[in-house]
Structures are given as structure tokens and as C-alpha cells.
Amino acid sequence: GNSVTQMEGPVTLSEEAFLTINCTYTATGYPSLFWYVQYPGEGLQLLLKATKADDKGSNKGFEATYRKETTSFHLEKGSVQVSDSAVYFCALGTSSGGSYIPTFGRGTSLIVHP
């Protein structure tokens, strides 16, 4: 079956540090890959996505590249801000019988200090 593994947190960084959150996946077929972000007290919201191998998703300074050869979709940001403190979820999506069923990782908490 499908699965997503992401690094355990919390990840604690100082402002302006470089961020990497690792994500690897197992899937049949050709999944789409996603990063969602959950700010304190809110639901999840889509941060970025990539739908095929070698695609790069980007948004708000975050980037992730769909690497089929290493089955990875690592999230990166060159300079984090305090406002980036949140929980980040890696996810994959495949179609099944016409329905789209996502699989989420367990989430990685990011704490950014001033």
C-alpha cells in the first residue's frame, strides 16, 4: 500500500536559517506529491505540489522537487521566518476507482526562534 515517511520533529531553527524537512514515499503507480502546512489553531492548507517526476513545486519561498529515483519530496526554504512556525505534512495522492484518496505523513513541527 501507499505510505509516507517524514522526519520526526520538532525541528528548531533560528530565524534566517536554512530549512530541510525530509519526506520519502512508497506508492504504486504515479502519485502526485504535496506539502500541506498547519498553523496553530487552524486546519491544513496546501503549501505546494508536484504532479510528475522532476517537477518542482514552490510557494512562499518553499520548494520541493519530485524525485522518482529516490522516491523523495524534501521540503526546503533558504531563510525561515518566525511566522513559518507550524506543522508540515507531506502527502501523496493516487486515484482509486475514480476517487482520489490521499495518504499523509505524521507531520513535522517546525519552531523558528527570533
Next chain:
Amino acid sequence: DVKVTQSSRYLVKRTGEKVFLECVQDMDHENMFWYRQDPGLGLRLIYFSYDVKMKEKGDIPEGYSVSREKKERFSLILESASTNQTSMYLCASSSRNTQYFGPGTRLTVL
């Protein structure tokens, strides 16, 4: 702007009560989902629905049921609430392969 709303942000119920959690989306999406979110476990799918009156079990359906009488509304029902159902409940709807989430309902069962 897309919107998924949930009936309550916080809810406190007693063991054995019947609990209804409501979710409404205004995007005309076919698919809707209920998850629970617990520390260290991430999101776990309870039920999903791909059309009106259609439902499918997710990974942890025990102790829950759902209702989808209208396309925009998807309800989660706890027939007899128990303390181990204390959790954050998230509703989502999806278009193609992207999910849109509500703000969540934090349910405490005493």
C-alpha cells in the same frame, strides 16, 4: 475563495452522548473526508464520501458513522461518545487531487 466550514471549533460532551459534527463546503466538490488528528499519529482517515448518499470506510471507522444527504454537507456521527474519541476532527473536500480543509473541531469527551 474556497471555503470549508465546521459547525464548532470546540465541543465538550459526556461519555455515552450522541455527537454530531457538521461540515459544509461551498465549492461543489464531489469528494469529502473526515479525519482525526492526534499527536504523534498525524491524520487518520475515518470516512470519506465521493457522492451524495455514498460513503466509504477509511482506516479507523469503528465507533463512527457518517451522513451525506446533500452534496455540500458531510456529517460525522459518534453514536455513543467515549473518552478515546477525544481528538481534533478535520473535515476536507477535494477537487481533483488537492484537499481543502476546515479549521477543525476539538472534541473533548468527559
